[in-house]
Amino acid sequence: MNSDMEQRIDALDLPHRTREDLKASLADRDVTEEQFEQILEMIFSEYQKSRIEPCEAVGVVAAQSIGEPGTQMTMRTFHYAGVAEINVTLGLPRLIEIMDARREPSTPTMAVHLLDDWAFNRDRAREVSWQIEAAPLHEFGDITIDMENMQVLVMLNKAVCDRRKISIDEILEAAPRKIREKRHFRDFDVEGDPKSVSLTFTPKNRESYQNLFQLAEHVRQVIVQGIDDIERVVVRKEGGEYILYTEGSNLRGVFEVEGVDTSRTRSNNISEIADVLGIEAGRNAIIQEALSTLNEQGIGVDVRHIMLVADMMCMEGEVKQIGRHGIAGEKESVLSRAAFEVTVNHLLDAAIANEVDELNGVTENVIVGQPIQLGTGDVKLIAKPINLKIQEKS
């Protein structure tokens, strides 16, 4: 093959991959001009055959292609992702979750990739995980309730703090601030002593024991290190590099942490991805999550069907669910909406608002008993009687 042919292939109206495949298979072959023409002709006719025809009901085909294998999925599965023992929802519940575009999945999780300086050393990977995993104050020292003086005493453990790479001052500052801001509990005074590495909390109401115990609970549970939503981090080695798997998801928070690779880290929370990385990343996330959920159950669904669903969900610039609060609920036609769910409400609202149904869609026309605009139903043919007469004569 010569470079002229390569240029001609590039100029063809074919998908990128088809052109690349063609170039690759012709690369070290001698083809005459005549053969080349013939090859192109064959490819064009094959490509035309493989294309979806106009008026084909792709949406119905996609719905059936995902729906039928869906009946074979396990109704309720929990899966432990390998040795990491991180619980993730899979199977049908997960698929429903994706299609419903929930704000928060039932088991949010992230795969945090690390930059080169951190990814190949277990200790350094662990250091990053300390910055991510939410650690309550009681992990850093002993907390005792002094009932005689009505106080809560915190004795920090210097060794633990050093190991976790957090300074005493940071804890002394963060603990009272976080109790006020995140736990919305303000009725206390605090005294920190950096020398004896201790904190003393005194409730404002010094009469009530209930109040004292409440304060002690807040002190115990306040998160002083890490990102609030991330309950657990597991370090795993995969393909030579260390990856952090988390229980809980907070992409924005994790991207701030030093050592995190902001180009590969991902979450299973689709709406979070759409918020942080944009709608196109959200579309990719839907495709990946749906495909991996189906494949994990040994179900092979063609990616085209899932791509169509993802495209529909991301059409308007945000992730919309497939259902009455999303795509199905925003259809133009009253009858079409009424045919889906909550029939009476839609009909009643339409009657009150004096809505008109143009009968453009499929569902409406099935309801009123007209030919639908799909396949042959969309083609308007008029047979001219002149032609018929000519046939009769001959």
Added chain:
Amino acid sequence: MGTSLDVLKHEMVPDHQIMDEEEVAELLATYHISLEQLPKIYHDDPAVKAIGSELGDVIRIVRESRTAGRAEAYRLVVKRPKK
């Protein structure tokens, strides 16, 4: 602190390009559609902000397609509706 986030560098974010007026006119002519019939993208979408696009622009998105290898998609920048 940390490495700064560049949305466009993330592997899940495809290439976003702002189209000039001629390209938009050509696009609309080939598909026989009006501007409003294009899929939308919000003006405060992180990727839109990263390329510095404005309301009314059309963005060409070059996706790594699983079927075609590379595919182009187009979105019109619109204002996020108030809830």
